[in-house]
Amino acid sequence: MDIDPDTAPLERRLEALGVDGYLIDDDASDPDQRYLSGFSAPDPYQTLITAGETVLLVSGLEYGRARSEATADTVARLSEYDYQDHVAEHGPFEGKIRTIAAFLADHGVGSVAVPRRFPTGTADGLRDHGLSVTVETEGVVAGIRATKTAWEIDQIRATQRANQAAMGRAESLIASADVAADGTLIHDDEPLTSERVKTEIEQTLLEYGCGLDETIVACGADGADPHDRGSGPLEAHEPIVIDIFPRDKETGYFGDMTRTVSHGDPGEEVRRRYEVTREAYEAGLEAVEPGVTGAAVHDVVCDVIEDAGYETLRSDPTTETGFIHSTGHGVGLDIHEEPRLSPAGEELEPGHVVTVEPGIYDPAVGGIRIEDLVVITEDGTENLTDYPVALEATLR
Amino acid sequence: MDIDPDTAPLERRLEALGVDGYLIDDDASDPDQRYLSGFSAPDPYQTLITAGETVLLVSGLEYGRARSEATADTVARLSEYDYQDHVAEHGPFEGKIRTIAAFLADHGVGSVAVPRRFPTGTADGLRDHGLSVTVETEGVVAGIRATKTAWEIDQIRATQRANQAAMGRAESLIASADVAADGTLIHDDEPLTSERVKTEIEQTLLEYGCGLDETIVACGADGADPHDRGSGPLEAHEPIVIDIFPRDKETGYFGDMTRTVSHGDPGEEVRRRYEVTREAYEAGLEAVEPGVTGAAVHDVVCDVIEDAGYETLRSDPTTETGFIHSTGHGVGLDIHEEPRLSPAGEELEPGHVVTVEPGIYDPAVGGIRIEDLVVITEDGTENLTDYPVALEATLR
Numbered sequence: 006m007d008i009d010p011d012t013a014p015l016e017r018r019l020e021a022l023g024v025d026g027y028l029i030d031d032d033a034s035d036p037d038q039r040y041l042s043g044f045s046a047p048d049p050y051q052t053l054i055t056a057g058e059t060v061l062l063v064s065g066l067e068y069g070r071a072r073s074e075a076t077a078d079t080v081a082r083l084s085e086y087d088y089q090d091h092v093a094e095h096g097p098f099e100g101k102i103r104t105i106a107a108f109l110a111d112h113g114v115g116s117v118a119v120p121r122r123f124p125t126g127t128a129d130g131l132r133d134h135g136l137s138v139t140v141e142t143e144g145v146v147a148g149i150r151a152t153k154t155a156w157e158i159d160q161i162r163a164t165q166r167a168n169q170a171a172m173g174r175a176e177s178l179i180a181s182a183d184v185a186a187d188g189t190l191i192h193d194d195e196p197l198t199s200e201r202v203k204t205e206i207e208q209t210l211l212e213y214g215c216g217l218d219e220t221i222v223a224c225g226a227d228g229a230d231p232h233d234r235g236s237g238p239l240e241a242h243e244p245i246v247i248d249i250f251p252r253d254k255e256t257g258y259f260g261d262m263t264r265t266v267s268h269g270d271p272g273e274e275v276r277r278r279y280e281v282t283r284e285a286y287e288a289g290l291e292a293v294e295p296g297v298t299g300a301a302v303h304d305v306v307c308d309v310i311e312d313a314g315y316e317t318l319r320s321d322p323t324t325e326t327g328f329i330h331s332t333g334h335g336v337g338l339d340i341h342e343e344p345r346l347s348p349a350g351e352e353l354e355p356g357h358v359v360t361v362e363p364g365i366y367d368p369a370v371g372g373i374r375i376e377d378l379v380v381i382t383e384d385g386t387e388n389l390t391d392y393p394v395a396l397e398a399t400l401r
Numbered sequence: 402m403d404i405d406p407d408t409a410p411l412e413r414r415l416e417a418l419g420v421d422g423y424l425i426d427d428d429a430s431d432p433d434q435r436y437l438s439g440f441s442a443p444d445p446y447q448t449l450i451t452a453g454e455t456v457l458l459v460s461g462l463e464y465g466r467a468r469s470e471a472t473a474d475t476v477a478r479l480s481e482y483d484y485q486d487h488v489a490e491h492g493p494f495e496g497k498i499r500t501i502a503a504f505l506a507d508h509g510v511g512s513v514a515v516p517r518r519f520p521t522g523t524a525d526g527l528r529d530h531g532l533s534v535t536v537e538t539e540g541v542v543a544g545i546r547a548t549k550t551a552w553e554i555d556q557i558r559a560t561q562r563a564n565q566a567a568m569g570r571a572e573s574l575i576a577s578a579d580v581a582a583d584g585t586l587i588h589d590d591e592p593l594t595s596e597r598v599k600t601e602i603e604q605t606l607l608e609y610g611c612g613l614d615e616t617i618v619a620c621g622a623d624g625a626d627p628h629d630r631g632s633g634p635l636e637a638h639e640p641i642v643i644d645i646f647p648r649d650k651e652t653g654y655f656g657d658m659t660r661t662v663s664h665g666d667p668g669e670e671v672r673r674r675y676e677v678t679r680e681a682y683e684a685g686l687e688a689v690e691p692g693v694t695g696a697a698v699h700d701v702v703c704d705v706i707e708d709a710g711y712e713t714l715r716s717d718p719t720t721e722t723g724f725i726h727s728t729g730h731g732v733g734l735d736i737h738e739e740p741r742l743s744p745a746g747e748e749l750e751p752g753h754v755v756t757v758e759p760g761i762y763d764p765a766v767g768g769i770r771i772e773d774l775v776v777i778t779e780d781g782t783e784n785l786t787d788y789p790v791a792l793e794a795t796l797r
Contacts (some may be wrong), residue, residue, distance in 0.1 A: 034430065067630060098517065100537045121494065125524040126517030126536045140522045142494045162544075206611075208604045216603075216612070218443075232462060401669075 006042050007156045008076055011149060016056050017146045025117040026055040029144075030105070030127045036338035037120060037146040039257055044078025046107040049124075050104060052077065053112060055144035060213035062086075062108050068133060081108060094123040095366065102130030120146065139327070144343075150334065151335050151343040152356035156329060157258065158380050158389075161336065161358055164253045165378055165389045167213030171206040172392055173245050173401035174265060176224065179268050180398035185254055189238040190268055199224065199235040202247075209250045215260075228265070229373030231330050231364065241269040244279070244371040246364075250340050259340045261360050261392055271371070278315075278365045278373050279396045285309040285363035286394070289332055289346070293361065293386050299350015303332040305348075306363045307392035315365050319348070326367040333360040336378060357381045358389070403552045404439050404472055407545060412452050414514070414541045419513075420533065421510040422451040423542075426523045432734035433516060433542040435448075435653055439472025445520075447501060448473065449508060456506050458482075475599045498526030505532060509558070516542070546729050547739040548752035552656065554776050554785075557732065557754055561654035561774055561785045563609030567602040568660060568788055569797035571618065574598055575635065575664050576794035585634040586596060586664055595620065595631040598643075606647045610660070617644035624661070624768030627726050627760065637665040640767040640792070642760075646736050655736045657756050658786055659772035662794040667767070674711075674761045674769050675792045681705040681759035682771040682790070685728055685742070689757065689775060689782050695746015699728040702742075702759045711761050715744070722763040729756040739751060753777045754785070772787050 019027055029052045031038040042052040042061055050071075051062040059077040073346030086107040092100030108112045109117070116137035119128060121144075128138045153161070182190035182197045199222040206220055228246035233343035239245055243307035248263040265279065286307045307317045307328065316327030331347030338360050344350060344357055353359070356400065358381040362376030377390040393399070415423055425448045427434045429441035438457055446467075449459040455473040466479045482503040488496030488556040496539035503522065505513070515524060517540075522791035524534045547555070578593045586593040594617040602616055619631030626643035635641055644659040661675065682703045688701040703713045703724065712723030727743030732754050740746060740753055749755070758772030773786040789795070 119521055122520040123520030123522070124518040125515055125534065126519070126538065128521040129536055136519065140525055142522065207607050210598050211603050211607075295455045338743070376588050 007103045008040055009154060009156070010040055010043075010076070011152075012054055012059065014149050015145050018141065018143070019054075019056070019118060021117050022139060022141065024118045024139060026053050026109070026117050027141070028053050028109070028117040028119050028123070030119075030124055031122070033214065033257070035122070035144065036150065036257075036342070038340055040150050041146065041257065042310070044071050044074055045257065046071075051057055051107070053114065055112060055118075056116060056141065058112075060112060062277040067375070086111070087397060097305060098126065099130065102127065102134070106131055106134040106136065113153060140331065143299050147343050150339075152354060152397070153337060153380070154356070156209050157337065158356075158358065160253060160256040160258035161378070162389050163256075164215055164251055164258050164378050165262065167210050167215040167253075168249050168260040168262050169390070169392050170213060170314040171209040171251065172247060172262060173247055174399050175202050175206050176247075176264065176266055177400050178205060179245060179266055182239075182268055184241045184269065188240050188242065190241060191389040193280055193350045196238045198238050201237070202272075206213070206249055210249075214255055215251040215253050217249070217251045222252070223245060223372065224372045226368045227324075229366040229370070231354075231366065232372070239268075241267075242271050242372055243267060243388040244271050244275050245398075246372045246374050248374065248376065252340075258339050259336050259338070260287075260389075261336050261340065261378050262373045262392060263362055264394070265373045265390065267396055269318070269359075271396070273372055274394065275373070278370065281310060281313040281315065282363055282365050282373045282375050283394060284313075285328075286361060288386070289363060290377065290386065293359065293381060294357050295353055295381055295383065298342050298352050299333075299359075300348055301350075302346045302353075302361070303348060303350060306332045306361075309370050310363065327365060328363060329366055332363065333362050333376075335359055353381050355381050402618050402735075403738070404436055405484060405550055405552070406436055406439075406472070407548075408437070408441075408450055408455065410545050411450055411541050414539070415450075415452070418514050418535060418537065419514050420512040420514045422449050422505070422508070422513050423494075423537070424505070424513040424515050424519070425450050426515075426520055428516070429653070431518070432546065432738070432770050435734055437542065437544050440470055441465050441653065447504070449505070449510065449513075451508060451510060451692060454508075456508060458501065482507070494522065495526065498523065498530065502527055502530040502532065502795060525627075527752060537768045542585060543739050546735075548735055548750060549754050549776070550752070552753075553733065554754065556649060556654035557654040557656060557774070557776075558599065558785050559652075560611055560647055561648075561658065562656050563611040564605050564645050564647050564656040564658050565786070566609060567605040567645055567647065568643060568658060570605045571598050571602050571645075572660065572662055572794050572797050574601060575641060575662055576796045578635075578664055580637045584636050584638065586637060592634045595623075596672065598635070602645055610651055611647040611649050613645070613647045614717050616646070616786075617659075619768065621767045622764045625762040625764040625766070627762065627770070635664075637663075638665050638667050640769055641794075642669050642768045642770050644770065644772065648736075652736050652780040655732050655734070656785075657736065657774050658788060659758055659760075660790070661769045661771060661792065663792055664794050667792070670766055671769070672720065672792065674766065677711065678769045678771050679722075679790060680758055680763050682757060682773070685757040685759060686773065686775065686782065686784070687778060689742075689749060689755065691751050691777055691779065693748055694748050694754075695740050696730075697743040697746075698742045698749075699744060699746060699755070702728045702757075705758065706761060723761060724759060725762055726760070727757050731755055731773075749777050753778050765783065775783055
């Protein structure tokens with residue numbers, strides 16, 4: 006990995022907290038761990054950041070790979086701190102604590118800040134050995150991660166390319182389907198279900214080295230709940246929300262895109278809502294630039310939707326129809342990260358990668374959402390998404 | 402989900418620790434959380450176990466689904482404890498702490514035991530509000546999870562069936578390959594690589610609703626390192642280790658199986674090692690029964706391999722060739738869980754699900770491993786794996 010994190014803001018925070026270092030004890034499923042260590046392993050390992058140095062503590066099993074792959078300055082292994090002896094004498098739990106304590110002492114660290122989700126077992130264990138452990142509650146590492154390097158942007162762009170191929174496959178399946186007498190879609194003589202489209206999406210992503218935990222293919226009323234993943238037969242003349250957020254299996258970087266398509270005319274009200282959503286999406290994309298706040302972008306999007314006569318959470322915080330989520334979020338090693346394009350959204354900066362994804366929802370009509378992924382540049386944005394915006398499902 | 406966990410051992414442990422309840426604050430990627438809550442959500446939620454009751458605390462977004470899906474006795478939502486007011490007044494971090502504190506107070510809980518990896522942010526926050534938080538270091542929930550119910554065994558069996566289909570696809574690709582002039586395998590005019598076989602494995606698993614994070618297709622010297630996932634072109638006349646450990650996307654239960662196959666005769670030494678590994682595997686399967694320790698099963702397997710003249714970690718703890726791992730491990734909501742078939746393996750009981758997976762490794766010869774997954778019954782075992790054991794790759 007080639008992330009090259011800028012740890013200066015973290016070092017300033019450590020100084021403000023008056024502690025010697027920042028310690029993570031987690032596996033690489035934690036985005037902060039993966040980011041700061043520049044390493045990925047399935048079992049927990051430790052990353053220590055002090056003024057000017059990043060050090061990993063890994064098992065002998067991971068040592069060789071960590072030495073060649075990790076961006077950390079130094080890689081230490083458990084055996085250097087008598088891990089096996091500690092375990093033999095005190096058992097695996099206390100043995101590991103003593104090993105970490107010895108590692109910290111070796112680096113002159115008597116006090117650490119830790120992330121909110123740092124294991125209490127480790128924190129209390131280290132405290133028992135006289136170390137000071139303080140939780141860093143502001144999420145300074147998430148803030149650092151928000152600004153991507155050119156290398157990171159390339160990884161996100163690559164995932165988004167895979168996403169485009171998967172979206173093309175999904176849309177083509179819907180476009181080429183037949184319609185049964187009851188109005189449901191049929192493909193190769195079998196019902197075209199949400200589940201089947203999701204499997205084809207995932208199989209396409211695999212060809213690009215990407216995977217996903219979940220994806221949304223939600224038809225009609227299902228699509229009107231932004232958190233419904235969708236299930237069962239897809240229907241003609243209904244809007245179908247397809248939201249794909251894959252992750253590159255190698256680099257860990259996500260992509261994110263949504264399109265809404267229909268097989269056959271979904272009727273005037275859906276068409277009107279689609280056009281309003283598209284206007285809001287275009288206005289949102291236009292509004293994103295360095296120096297603007299995420300809140301201001303969200304306001305622009307709400308303006309378009311409210312002006313067209315639909316509710317938003319801004320016009321009515323209790324509404325269950327209309328635009329019932331925020332405009333977008335950061336994307337990187339996590340699918341939802343900073344910055345937010347929401348009422349609380351702060352100033353956007355070059356290197357931020359954000360979604361712009363307005364939608365209009367009503368169980369009686371269905372759901373509409375259109376989403377692109379863009380990177381903020383010195384003078385505007387670059388759209389990382391290259392996929393047509395059209396309601397009528399088309400062979401791609 | 403229909404896990405129906407037996408929380409009695411946990412309740413006894415709470416009594417011994419002198420605390421009112423056991424609290425988990427994690428998402429469902431934590432197997433203990435998923436198991437005790439009988440629920441799965443991507444964001445952290447809280448599960449509280451007290452004498453006689455299991456209560457979930459979830460967001461409004463998850464409330465409806467938790468009520469219908471979770472096995473917990475009661476589901477509470479954050480809003481019942483004034484979450485929004487707490488957040489408005491104290492911010493998202495402290496607001497959440499106050500909400501959890503109010504939830505605990507409402508259930509008469511003033512002291513909790515927590516897992517080792519419980520978030521320090523939550524632990525310290527609750528302590529600031531006068532709660533006692535103690536880390537439970539023995540892993541009592543992992544011990545409960547080791548014994549599977551009939552429903553759980555059915556889920557593991559279903560995943561293993563998907564695994565068999567994927568193994569069949571992988572073996573068939575190797576069996577039907579052509580051999581290029583340089584000895585590498587060719588399929589459909591393209592090099593048959595480890596990566597390509599893995600993609601086909603994963604695509605097959607998807608058809609069964611299963612996925613995987615990693616899989617092993619390791620040829621020749623790659624296969625001699627049990628942790629090497631394998632890469633690059635596969636070769637004729639070499640043993641190819643295929644180790645697949647998929648997970649059902651819906652239920653979360655894993656399967657696990659390994660076969661070693663070769664396209665073309667891999668030579669006498671590989672054939673001999675394969676037969677010894679097969680003998681060790683059969684002896685291990687034969688030895689597994691209730692009342693026997695995992696350590697005793699491991700000894701039986703080591704006996705066969707040592708008697709054939711190969712090293713084991715028992716005969717030489719520093720050996721880097723021969724049988725260089727333990728015989729097996731439990732499988733369930735985690736891929737590696739209790740009980741262990743290793744020198745530290747404790748007594749096996751009905752309902753335990755374990756792998757039996759001896760292997761013999763040497764970079765100069767290649768790696769061999771054969772692995773089945775079995776459930777321990779009242780009077781022996783039931784093998785959850787139904788797949789031929791043969792060195793010569795065959796169309797399946």
